[in-house]
Structure formats: structure tokens, C-alpha cells
Amino acid sequence: MASNIEHFVADYDTDLSQVDEFHTEKEVTGLFREALAIIIKNPLFWISSVIILILGSMALFPGLWTSTDPLYCPIGDSNLPASSAHILGTTLQGCDVYARVIDGAKPSLAIGIMTTIIGTAIGVLIGTLAGFFGGVLDSILSRLIDIFYAIPFILAAVAVLQLFESSDSIWKVIFTLSIFAWVGPARLMRSAVLSVKQQEFITASVSLGATNKRNMFFHILPNAISPVISTATINIGAFIVAESTLSFLGLGLGSNTVSWGQDIANARDILVTTPSVLLWPSLFLAVTTLSFIFLGDAIREALDPKGRR
Amino acid sequence: MSKIIPEASETLLDVQNLSIDFDVDKRKVHAVQGVSFTVEAGQKVAIVGESGSGKSTTAHSLINLLPGSGHVTGGSIKLEGREMVGESEKTFVQIRGKKIGLVPQDPMSNLNPVYKIGKQIGEALDANNVDVDHDIVQKVVDGKLEIQHSDDELFLGRNARRKIENEVLKIWLAEAKYNVDEIMQKVPKESQDNLSLRKDLFNILVAAGVSEENASDIHSRIVKLHKSMTVGSSIRIDVIHTLQKFGISESKATQIAHEHIKGSEKVDRIAGLLAEAGLVHAGQRAKQYPHEFSGGMRQRALIAMGLAARPRLLIADEPTSALDVTVQKRILDRINRLTSTLGVAVLFITHDLGLAAEYSDKLIVMHKGRIVESGASLEVLRNPKHPYTKKLMNAAPSLNATRMISESTSQIDKSIQKSFNVFEFENLTKEFKLPGTKKNFKAVDDITFAVQRGKTTAIVGESGSGKSTVANMALGLLKPTSGRILFESTNMDEIMKSKKLSKDFRMKVQPVFQNPYGSLDPLYSLGRAIAEPMEIHGVGNSKSRTARVKELLELVQLPSSIMTRYPNELSGGQRQRIAIARALALNSELILLDEAVSALDVLVQEQILHLLNNLQKELGLTYLFITHDLAVVNIVADEVVVMESGKLVETGKTADIFKNPKQEYTKNLLEAIPGRNLI
Numbered sequence: 005m006a007s008n009i010e011h012f013v014a015d016y017d018t019d020l021s022q023v024d025e026f027h028t029e030k031e032v033t034g035l036f037r038e039a040l041a042i043i044i045k046n047p048l049f050w051i052s053s054v055i056i057l058i059l060g061s062m063a064l065f066p067g068l069w070t071s072t073d074p075l076y077c078p079i080g081d082s083n084l085p086a087s088s089a090h091i092l093g094t095t096l097q098g099c100d101v102y103a104r105v106i107d108g109a110k111p112s113l114a115i116g117i118m119t120t121i122i123g124t125a126i127g128v129l130i131g132t133l134a135g136f137f138g139g140v141l142d143s144i145l146s147r148l149i150d151i152f153y154a155i156p157f158i159l160a161a162v163a164v165l166q167l168f169e170s171s172d173s174i175w176k177v178i179f180t181l182s183i184f185a186w187v188g189p190a191r192l193m194r195s196a197v198l199s200v201k202q203q204e205f206i207t208a209s210v211s212l213g214a215t216n217k218r219n220m221f222f223h224i225l226p227n228a229i230s231p232v233i234s235t236a237t238i239n240i241g242a243f244i245v246a247e248s249t250l251s252f253l254g255l256g257l258g259s260n261t262v263s264w265g266q267d268i269a270n271a272r273d274i275l276v277t278t279p280s281v282l283l284w285p286s287l288f289l290a291v292t293t294l295s296f297i298f299l300g301d302a303i304r305e306a307l308d309p310k311g312r313r
Numbered sequence: 314m315s316k317i318i319p320e321a322s323e324t325l326l327d328v329q330n331l332s333i334d335f336d337v338d339k340r341k342v343h344a345v346q347g348v349s350f351t352v353e354a355g356q357k358v359a360i361v362g363e364s365g366s367g368k369s370t371t372a373h374s375l376i377n378l379l380p381g382s383g384h385v386t387g388g389s390i391k392l393e394g395r396e397m398v399g400e401s402e403k404t405f406v407q408i409r410g411k412k413i414g415l416v417p418q419d420p421m422s423n424l425n426p427v428y429k430i431g432k433q434i435g436e437a438l439d440a441n442n443v444d445v446d447h448d449i450v451q452k453v454v455d456g457k458l459e460i461q462h463s464d465d466e467l468f469l470g471r472n473a474r475r476k477i478e479n480e481v482l483k484i485w486l487a488e489a490k491y492n493v494d495e496i497m498q499k500v501p502k503e504s505q506d507n508l509s510l511r512k513d514l515f516n517i518l519v520a521a522g523v524s525e526e527n528a529s530d531i532h533s534r535i536v537k538l539h540k541s542m543t544v545g546s547s548i549r550i551d552v553i554h555t556l557q558k559f560g561i562s563e564s565k566a567t568q569i570a571h572e573h574i575k576g577s578e579k580v581d582r583i584a585g586l587l588a589e590a591g592l593v594h595a596g597q598r599a600k601q602y603p604h605e606f607s608g609g610m611r612q613r614a615l616i617a618m619g620l621a622a623r624p625r626l627l628i629a630d631e632p633t634s635a636l637d638v639t640v641q642k643r644i645l646d647r648i649n650r651l652t653s654t655l656g657v658a659v660l661f662i663t664h665d666l667g668l669a670a671e672y673s674d675k676l677i678v679m680h681k682g683r684i685v686e687s688g689a690s691l692e693v694l695r696n697p698k699h700p701y702t703k704k705l706m707n708a709a710p711s712l713n714a715t716r717m718i719s720e721s722t723s724q725i726d727k728s729i730q731k732s733f734n735v736f737e738f739e740n741l742t743k744e745f746k747l748p749g750t751k752k753n754f755k756a757v758d759d760i761t762f763a764v765q766r767g768k769t770t771a772i773v774g775e776s777g778s779g780k781s782t783v784a785n786m787a788l789g790l791l792k793p794t795s796g797r798i799l800f801e802s803t804n805m806d807e808i809m810k811s812k813k814l815s816k817d818f819r820m821k822v823q824p825v826f827q828n829p830y831g832s833l834d835p836l837y838s839l840g841r842a843i844a845e846p847m848e849i850h851g852v853g854n855s856k857s858r859t860a861r862v863k864e865l866l867e868l869v870q871l872p873s874s875i876m877t878r879y880p881n882e883l884s885g886g887q888r889q890r891i892a893i894a895r896a897l898a899l900n901s902e903l904i905l906l907d908e909a910v911s912a913l914d915v916l917v918q919e920q921i922l923h924l925l926n927n928l929q930k931e932l933g934l935t936y937l938f939i940t941h942d943l944a945v946v947n948i949v950a951d952e953v954v955v956m957e958s959g960k961l962v963e964t965g966k967t968a969d970i971f972k973n974p975k976q977e978y979t980k981n982l983l984e985a986i987p988g989r990n991l992i
Contacts, residue, residue, distance in 0.1 A: 009675050011688030013698040023916045024886040028872050034879035035835055204831035208892070211788045212846045213819030226836050 039306040049302035052295040059292055062109040072103035074262045083278055095267070095281050096274050105284045107262040111174050112292060116244040118178045123185020124236045128229065130186065131193025135228075136201065136220050146194070152187045158249070160184070165255045172258040177250060181243055188239065189232050196228035203227075234304035241296030248289055264289045325625055325658050326352040326375070330388035333370055333682075335381065344370045344383065346682045352626060352658050357649070359661040359669035359690065361705070362679035363914040368662050369418075371679070372628050375660075376413050377405040393625070410441045414619035414657075416648070418631045420611035424603040430614050431583045431599030434621055438579065441622035446576030448548050448623075465550040468577035468585065471596075474542050476573045477552065478509030482535060484561060489527045496521045509535050534559065544596070545585020549574045586617040591647040608776075609640035616648060620657065627652055630662045637775035637941055642985040645672050664914060667711035667944075667988020670694040678702050694988070708919035710944035711986050735903050735935045736764035736787060740796035743782050756782040758959035759796070764903070764952075769929065769936040771950035771967070773943055773982065779959040784907050784939045788824055789815070820850055823896035827908035829888035833880040839891055840876030846898045865894040869924060886917035890924065897928070903935040911942060922949055944986045947971055955979050 033041075043049050062069055081098035084090055092101040134145035161180050168176035200206065201224060209223055250256035251265030259266070264285040271282035333345035345367040352358050362368040373379050375390060375397070390397040392412060397404075409415070417423045425433060438445060448466040483493045497505065499521035504511055511517060514535065518528035541555045549570050556566035577585065580599070587595035590613040603611060612632060619627055629648060633641035649672055652659050663669050669676055670690045677687040678701065686699040694712075697703045706712055743757040757779040764770045774780045785791040786798060789809050798805040800818060808814040823846070826832040833842050843865055844858045853861065863873040869890040880888055889909060896904050906925070910918045926949060928934055938950055946953055946967065953970045955962040955978065963976045974980045 009689040009692075011692055011696075011698070012684070012686065014683065014685045023920050024884055026871055026875060026883070026887055028874055030882065032878055033882055034838065035881060038881070204826045204828050205834045207790065208824060208826060208832050208895075209834070209845070211790060211819065211822070211824050212895075213816060213849050214845075215849075218849065223834050227834065 043302055043306040046302045046305065048298045052298035052302065055291060055295040056299065059109050059113060059295070062106050063113045064110075066106050066110065069106045070100075070103045072100045074099060074103040074107040075260070076100075083274060083281075085278075086280070092284055093278065093280055095270060097270070101281055101284050104262050104267055105264070105288050108264040108267065108285060108288065109292075111257055111261055111263050112244045112247060112289070115174055115177050115181065115247045116240040116292075116296070119181040119185050119243045120236050120240045122178065122182045123239070124189045124232060126182070126186035127189025127191075128193050128225070128232060131190040131232075132197050132220060132225055132228070134190070135194040135197030136216075136224060142194075145190075149187055149190050149194075152184065155184075157184055157246075158253075161250055162253075162255060165250065172260055174257060174261070177247055177256050180250075181246055185239070185243065189236060192232050192235060193228060196231055197224055200224050200228045230307035231304070234300045234307060236300075237303055238297050238300030241293035241300075244289065244296070245293055323354045324351050324391075325354045325356075325393060326660075327391040327394075328371075328375075328388070329391075331371065331374065331385065331390060332387040333367070333374055333379065333383055334386045335383045337382070344682055345374070347388070348679070348682070348684055349388075350677055350684065350687060352660060354625065355653075355656045355658050356675060357652070357659040357661065357673040358675045358677065359663060359673035360677045360679055361663055361666050361669045363664060363916060365681070366679040367682040368664075368679050369630055372630055372660060372662050375626075375628065376409050376415065377402065378415075410437060410622045410624065412625055414622065414624035414627045416612070416616050416619040416627065416629045416632045419635055420608050420615055421635065423615055424606075424611055426603050429600055429602055430587070430606065431580065434583045434586055434599070434614065434618050435579055437618045437621040438582065443622050445545075445579045445582040464571075466548045467574050468545055468582060469542055469547045469549070469552055469574055470577040470581050471544045473573040473575065474539075474544055475507055475510060477542070477556075477569055478535060478538060479506070480569050480573075481538060481556065481559065481561065482509055482531065484565070485531050485534065486523070489523075489531070491523060491527075496523065509539065543585055543588045545577045545581035545583065546589050547585075583617075586621055587614065589620070589651055590614065590617040591643065592617075608636050609644060612636060612640075612644055613647070616644070616651070620651065620655070623655065624657060626658045626660060628660045628662070631664070633668075634664075638943065638985040639775060639981055641668075642987075645987075648672075665711065665987060666694070666705050666709045666915070667986070671987045678705065705915060708915045709988070710915075710918070710922075710942070710948050711988050733766060734763040734799075735766050735801060736937065737799040737802075738762055738783070738787075738796070739799070741783065741786065741793050741798065742795045743779070743786060743791065744794040755959050757786070757793075760956070760959075760961045761796075762954050762961065762964050764935060764937055766902075766935050767929070767933050768951040769938055769949055770952040770954065771938040771940060771946040772954045772956060773940060773946055774956035775941055777958060778956040780939050780941075780956050781907060783956075784824075784905055784937070787905060787937060788822065789818065816850065820846075820899045821902045822905065823899070823901040823903070824905045824907060825889065825892045825896050825909040827911055829885040829892070829912060830880075832892050833888055835880055837879075838876065839878055839880065839883075842880070842891060843876075843895045843898055846895060850899060852899065861898065862894075865897055868897065868928065869894045884917075886913050886921060889913065889921055893921075893924070893928070897932070900932075901934075903937060905937045905939070907939045908941070909938075910945060911940060918945070925949070943982050947986075955982065 077095070077097045077099035079098050081090070081094045083096055084094040084098075086093045090100050090102065092105070094100055095104070130145055130149075134142040160183070164180045164183065165176065206219060206223060209219055214223075247256055248263070248265030248268065251263045252269045254269065256265060257263045267285040268282060268289070271285070275282055328351070329349045331345055331348045332343065335342045335344050348367070348371055350358070360368040360371065370379065370383060374383075374385055375392075377397075377400075379385075385398050388398065392408065397408070424430070444462075446467055447462050448468065483497070486493050486496060496518075500508065500517055504517060508514065508517070515528050515532045518531065519525055523531070538555070538559050541558075542552060547555070552574060553563070553566045553570045556569065557563055561569070580596075583599050584596040587598055592598050592610060592613050598606075598610070603614075606614065616632070627648070632648070633644050636644065645668070648659065651657075659673070661669065661673055670693070673690050675687065676690040676693045678685050678693070678699070680701050686693060686697065686702045693702065694706070697706050739761050741757055741760045742755065744753040744755050747754050760783065762770075772780045772783060782791065786793050786805075789805060792809075800808060800822070803814065808818045833839075837845070840859065840862050843862045847853055847858050847861065852858070859876075862876060866873045866875060871887065871890055871894075880891070883891065892909075893904070910921050913921065922945070925936065929936060936949075938946070940946060950967045952964070953967050954964045955970070955976070957978050962978045963970060963974065970979060971983065974983055
């Protein structure tokens with residue numbers, strides 16, 4: 005059979021360039037640049053970033069947005085509809101709704117961001133230690149994580165906040181939320197570290213003579229942290245909701261601090277007559293939370309290596 | 314068993330001017346451009362090419378399984394004269410399995426882990442509506458293919474085989490002048506029905522009054538007969554032939570076969586298919602799950618699946634690239650034999666020219682989406698015309714028989730007194746605890762050998778031979794259970810205990826690993842990656858390090874402008890060169906190459922091997938080369954250590970081992986090198 009097969013040879017014009025040549029004219033694209041290129045193409049990133057920037061300016065410079073004192077509540081102004089003096093109307097107590105919503109951004113953002121920073125820092129540290137060293141330390145830390153997972157959040161928050169009943173500072177809320185905020189990142193970090201630890205570049209670096217410390221902080225941690233970063237961003241929104249929940253229940257910030265959760269709670273009484281008083285703080289809360297979730301999602305998409313190629 | 318006689322030069326597959334595009338980032342990538350070839354019925358055709366040559370894309374387009382954005386943009390694919398380009402998915406569903414079978418590349422991911430192997434093969438039968446009673450016999454009637462049934466093509470069933478064996482047993486007893494009825498009465502009742510399957514047949518016969526000599530003779534003949542008949546695969550006509558071979562008269566054999574063989578059940582057919590693919594104890598194996606199978610066994614199951622519906626063409630897409638060489642040979646031999654007896658044409662996709670030539674009649678060489686050369690396999694191999702084919706030939710380690718000679722002439726000054734052996738391994742043993750048991754598993758078992766300075770020592774073995782464990786112990790990443798390792802005459806235990814000695818050791822011994830995609834930190838720029846060993850050991854300042862990195866990049870033939878780039882921008886071979894540069898950063902003495910070229914295309918592999926060889930000459934390096942590929946060993950190593958399941962099988966000079974292997978295992982490994990005897 006073999007004899008009647010024609011021997012075909014193509015023209016020699018085929019490009020036989022040097023084997024495995026590196027084309028220097030190629031654009032430089034590190035992982036970071038690639039992530040950046042992906043994220044700036046994502047409309048969700050831009051939408052959520054703009055909203056978060058606006059919210060940030062409300063928190064840092066409320067004077068830019070309103071000159072009305074949110075705590076100035078003449079009872080005579082109770083339940084006014086929207087007008088030029090009070091563009092979103094007033095509450096049952098006579099406070100300006102617009103001023104209160106603007107002012108509510110500050111504690112919400114502060115609590116959300118601070119809790120996330122503290123919780124993520126602790127979580128990353130614990131997760132890295134547990135994942136990197138394994139063995140007994142991992143067992144102990146993992147059980148600790150399990151225990152914190154098992155505690156019902158609201159119940160524990162009620163108990164802890166009782167201790168600071170007299171205080172009016174936002175730090176008591178940050179502290180209470182932080183007790184739980186580290187658990188998720190710790191778990192995520194532990195599993196990420198475990199998978200990065202298996203990779204050959206870690207073995208390579210060990211046999212180059214790198215110390216544990218170097219491996220842990222210079223190789224494993226940077227490679228394992230991207231899922232934690234995106235979840236942390238989403239968590240900011242979650243903690244803002246948690247703060248509102250506590251304030252709604254009357255456990256969070258005192259009445260001297262403006263808070264969306266508290267305003268939502270107060271608006272319940274006049275829900276039937278003036279629903280707009282409930283609408284505005286709820287809307288701000290929802291938009292803020294959603295923005296952080298979208299931003300986190302955009303970051304995840306950009307950092308996730310599986311999302312590429 | 315050859316039952317399908319292909320019509321002389323009937324064209325099964327006719328591909329003309331096929332072009333395939335992929336859409337990548339809104340750009341069109343022409344993966345296949347104007348490819349034309351034919352496959353005759355029963356012909357074995359191999360497509361050879363590097364990754365990215367379009368060989369797999371071409372094969373997948375035949376069954377409309379192009380990945381992602383791939384689509385046929387022009388040309389025609391005619392299967393049995395019928396145009397397939399533009400046909401609906403529904404038509405292809407009919408074609409797949411029945412007309413064209415596929416043995417995929419990766420046996421690990423192509424079986425569903427939650428179903429038993431047998432069930433998955435059963436699915437291949439069900440999906441194609443295959444008759445499990447009869448073998449499929451296709452005949453050309455009036456220019457049309459027709460499936461015809463004849464009673465002689467009924468499959469042998471499990472019970473039928475037992476009954477036939479019992480009958481034959483009785484005939485043999487009668488031939489040996491025994492009163493069969495009398496003896497049968499003395500055989501215990503419970504074993505009368507399955508007499509032929511009993512392991513203690515000899516004892517039973519002797520107890521029943523058969524002389525020891527006759528009993529032993531009959532027992533051994535029955536065992537042979539049992540092995541010659543495969544449930545679910547042998548058909549009536551085969552059984553008649555088999556019985557005749559065992560001395561039964563034609564009329565008697567025909568009578569027995571007609572009396573007992575009434576077709577098989579699905580389970581029998583599944584076992585038969587697995588047995589055809591070369592699995593022993595196929596009936597029991599069918600009841601197991603994929604995780605209980607080794608890679609080679611899984612690939613056999615996939616072959617059984619690919620051939621279940623008796624297709625006319627089998628596409629084998631790099632079916633053995635994930636397997637050991639000896640397993641590779643057995644699998645390909647099996648595919649070859651099976652398709653020959655069944656008259657199935659094969660389209661074999663591979664990157665290995667030697668392999669392609671050995672298992673095909675016709676060879677097609679593809680490069681960048683085009684066919685550069687095609688023709689009869691041996692003709693192309695012995696008389697390659699196109700420069701690209703020649704280049705591939707020269708690069709294929711399996712087709713080159715002598716050690717690479719360095720091009721460089723500069724010699725390192727050897728007057729500095731250093732120990733002759735870099736490493737000495739003495740009675741090295743490593744045991745691992747098997748999880749869930751108290752048993753220990755000896756990964757490395759009492760191994761003694763030395764690594765000479767300035768030479769390349771290769772440790773060869775299949776997966777599970779313990780070669781990587783030896784490597785990890787040599788790197789000081791694992792501690793031996795017993796025995797010792799001497800590095801430059803100093804015990805490794807001592808080295809690892811002392812901070813100064815271990816630091817010194819880490820500078821002198823550097824590894825390069827198999828996976829080019831895993832061994833570089835993706836977040837480190839290449840310059841930083843290469844400079845890392847210097848940074849760790851506090852060598853030089855940032856300026857001198859940068860200068861050294863540039864020097865190293867030049868050594869591995871990469872532009873120094875690459876420093877600011879990241880690993881993801883590089884090809885596998887380029888990354889491997891970076892890893893080598895990193896290993897050289899500290900003027901190391903020994904580089905441990907753990908399957909460092911196994912994942913690379915043949916041309917890139919050759920380039921890296923040349924580079925390593927020249928570096929060795931220039932810098933007086935010692936290599937410890939860990940690999941499963943004897944062909945590569947042949948062209949780079951001076952000394953070979955052959956390992957099998959933890960034990961040292963054979964050691965010696967490469968040339969001696971290749972010319973005159975003393976151990977059976979080494980011989981098998983050598984025979985498994987594809988294409989070795991073709992030139």
C-alpha cells in the first residue's frame with residue numbers, strides 16, 4: 005500500500021524563523037498591566053468607582069453637598085414634604101432628610117472600610133500562618149476559625165455592644181464587627197496559600213536557599229492574596245449593611261451620630277404617611293453596598309487568572 | 314479475525330483545501346490554511362507537527378469539535394464521499410462514534426469520575442445503538458455500505474465459554490481413554506458446572522481418578538484455551554477456529570459452537586471491548602471507577618470506547634503523550650493491532666516523528682497550519698525533502714543515536730583540586746507512610762551510585778520509579794530514611810544542620826524543574842527572578858546584579874531587554890531558559906534537571922539541550938538529569954542510572970547501556986523508543 009502514496013513536498017517558502025525566538029517588539033504585559041487592561045474595559049468598574057468617589061466626597065467634605073445641620077431638628081418642621089428649603093422633606097422629628105442622608109455616608113463608609121482593613125489584615129496573617137506552616141498550628145487556627153464561624157453574629161454583637169453602652173464612638177462598632185470580619189479572609193487565605201505552596205516556583209525558591217520568611221511574604225502571600233482583595237472589597241458593602249442592621253436595632257451608633265440604619269428605623273413609624281423618608285436612606289444604603297459589590301466583582305474578574313486566556 | 318476487507322483504495326476521507334480560523338481578540342488567526350489529504354479505508358495516517366501547527370485543529374474539524382471560536386472557513390471534508398462541511402450538528406452526532414471514533418489526548422480528564430468504567434463504555438454502545446449480540450460486519454453491496462448479520466458473527470457469552478470449556482474437557486478426558494461419566498460422578502457437585510474455571514482443577518481431576526500426568530496436561534491446556542477465547546469479543550467463527558487449533562475436529566467444533574454461542578449480553582460485550590484494548594480481568598475492571606485505574610489503563614478504556622461502535626476511522630489525538638514510554642509502546646501496539654484486524658483507518662496526531670513513522674503508512678508533516686511534506690512514512694523518514702522536515706528529523710532525540718557534541722571549544726581550568734564525585738549516594742532508602750495504614754512504602758530502595766564532576770548523569774525510570782524522590786533528597790528537600798548522601802565528600806545531614814554549609818550547598822546545587830509554567834513566580838519580573846538567588850545570598854549590589862543578569866541572559870540567548878518583562882509573556886522554552894539562567898546566577902556547580910525538557914516541543918527541546926551542553930563545556934557544570942525519556946538520555950548523558958519501582962536496575966556508561974543492556978527492564982525501555990529501528 006505504501007508504494008502508491010505520493011511524496012508531496014511544499015515549496016520552501018515556509019517561514020523557518022529561528023526556533024523559539026523572543027520578539028522584542030511585543031508589548032510589555034505583566035500580570036498587573038494585564039489586570040489593569042482588563043479592569044479599565046469593565047463598565048461596572050467605572051460606574052461603581054464614580055459612585056464610591058461621590059460617596060467618599062460626601063463623607064469627607066459634607067460641606068460640599070449641604071450646609072444644613074442634620075442634627076438641627078425643629079419640631080415645628082415635622083414631616084414636611086419636599087420643598088426648596090428641604091429638597092427631600094423632613095423627618096418626623098423635623099430634621100432635614102437630605103442633610104441626614106449626606107451625613108450618614110461618613111460613619112457608614114468609615115465603619116465599612118476600617119472593619120475591612122482590620123479584619124482582612126488579621127485574617128490574612130492568620131490564614132497565611134495556618135496554610136504555610138500546617139500541622140498543629142494549622143489545626144489550632146482552623147478550629148479557631150470554625151468556632152468563630154459557629155457564633156451567631158447578631159447575638160454576639162448584642163452581647164459585645166452591651167459592654168460599650170455608654171460610648172458613642174464609631175470604634176465600638178468597628179471593634180465589634182472586626183471580631184467577625186477576620187474569619188472569612190483567614191479561611192480564604194489559608195486555602196489560597198495551600199495551593200500556592202504546592203507550586204514549583206516555591207520549591208525552586210526553597211532550593212535556591214530562600215528562608216521561610218522570604219518565601220511566605222515575598223512569594224506566597226502576593227500570589228495568594230488576589231481572591232482576598234476582591235472579597236474584601238465586596239465585604240466593605242457587607243459591613244456597611246451590618247452596621248445599618250445594628251443601628252436599626254438600636255445597638256449601633258448613638259442618637260448623636262447620623263446613620264442610615266437609624267434613620268431607616270425611625271422612618272418605620274411614618275412609613276404609611278411619608279414613605280419618602282424611608283426611601284432615601286434605604287436607597288443610599290443599597291447603592292453604596294451594590295457599588296462595593298460591583299467593584300469587588302470587577303477586581304475579581306481582572307485578578308482571576310482563569311478569567312484570562 | 315480480519316472480517317472487514319476494505320475495497321481496494323476506497324477513499325474514506327477526502328480533505329481538500331481545508332482552512333480554519335480562530336477569532337482571538339477580534340483578530341482572525343489562521344490555524345489551518347489550505348490543507349489537503351486523503352485517508353483510504355484501513356490506512357494509517359499520521360499528522361506530525363509542533364504545538365500550534367494546526368494538527369489537532371485539523372483532526373477536530375473532522376468531527377465538528379473545534380474548540381471555542383474555531384470555524385471552518387473554506388474547503389471540503391468528504392467522508393465516504395459525503396460533504397461534511399456545513400452539515401448540521403445533528404449529522405455529526407450520527408457520525409461521531411459510529412463512523413469516526415476518537416481517542417483523546419488526556420486520559421485523566423476524559424473519563425467521568427462518578428461512573429464505573431463499564432457504564433461509560435456501555436454508554437458508547439447505547440449512544441450509537443450498537444447491537445451487542447453480533448459483531449458489526451459491513452459489506453459493500455451495490456456500491457452501498459450495508460451492515461449484515463450472520464449467525465457466525467454472534468459474540469461469545471460468559472456462560473457459553475464456561476460450557477464450551479467443560480465440553481472440551483470431557484472430550485480430552487475421553488481422548489485420554491477415561492470413562493468420562495464415571496469421572497464426572499466423582500467430581501463434587503458444586504464444581505461440576507464451572508470445572509474449567511477452578512484453580513484446583515488438577516486436584517479435582519486427580520481425586521476423581523485421573524493420573525497426575527494427564528490431569529496436569531489437561532489443566533494447562535484448558536488454561537490456554539480459556540485465554541484464547543474472549544467473552545464479548547470472540548465470535549462464533551473465531552471460537553470454531555480456536556477449538557480446531559486445540560485439536561477438536563471441525564464438525565465437533567462447529568457443533569459445540571452452534572449449540573452454546575447465542576450472542577452476548579451488554580456486560581460481556583463491554584468486557585470484550587476492554588479485553589480487546591488490552592485490559593486483563595476486563596470483567597472485573599469494568600466494575601471499577603476511573604480513579605482505580607492508572608493512566609495507561611484509562612487510555613485503554615478510552616480506546617475501547619473509541620472503537621465500541623466499530624467506526625471506520627479512529628482519530629488518535631496524541632493518545633500517549635501523558636503516559637510512560639513503555640506504556641506508550643504497549644498502547645500504540647494495541648491500537649495498531651486492533652485497527653489492523655478490524656480494518657479501521659487511523660488518523661494519528663503526534664509531535665513525535667519517530668512515533669508517527671513507526672505507527673503509520675502515510676506521514677503528513679504540518680507547520681504553521683500548512684502541510685509542508687507528506688508521503689509514505691518510511692520514504693519521508695529516510696528521504697526528507699523539506700527543510701522543516703529535515704530540521705524536525707535532526708531534532709528528534711529518538712532518531713539520533715549519538716551523544717551531542719558541544720560546539721564550544723573553551724575549556725574551564727580543571728587544575729583546581731576538587732573531589733572527583735560531586736554526589737555520592739550510598740544505600741539510599743526512603744520510605745513513606747501509606748495514608749490510612751501502618752505500612753511503609755519504599756519509594757527508594759537501597760540505591761548506590763555517584764555523580765561525577767563535569768559529566769551528565771541521567772536517572773531514568775517510569776513514573777513511580779522513585780527518580781524524583783532521589784532528586785528531592787539530592788536537593789536536601791527530603792531526608793533519607795536510611796543510607797547517606799555525600800556532597801563533595803560531606804554528609805548531607807551535616808550540611809543541612811550547619812547554616813553556613815547549607816547556604817554554601819544551596820549556592821552550588823541548583824534545580825530546573827519540569828513545568829516551565831510553574832517554576833517562575835508570575836509576579837516577579839524576569840530580571841528579578843534571575844537576580845533572586847544573588848539577592849538571597851547577598852551577592853553584590855543591585856548594580857552588579859543587573860550586570861550579571863544581563864550576562865546570564867546572553868548565556869541563554871535571550872535579549873537583555875527581556876529583564877523588565879514577566880513570565881506570562883514567554884513561551885515554555887523561553888521560561889525554561891530563564892530557569893536555567895537563574896540556576897547559573899551563583900556560579901553553581903551542579904544543576905539538577907528534573908524532566909526539564911519533557912514538556913517542550915522537539916525543536917525547542919533540542920535547542921535547550923544544545924544550550925545545556927554548551928554551558929557544560931564552557932562552565933564545567935555537572936548535570937543530574939532526571940527523565941523518563943531514554944531517547945533524550947542517549948544524546949546528553951555520559952552515565953545512566955536506570956530505576957524501577959524504587960530499585961536500581963542498571964548503571965553504567967550511556968553507550969554501554971544502549972549497546973548492551975543487561976537487564977530485561979532496560980531492554981524494554983530501549984525497545985520503547987519509537988522509530989529507533991527505522992533508520
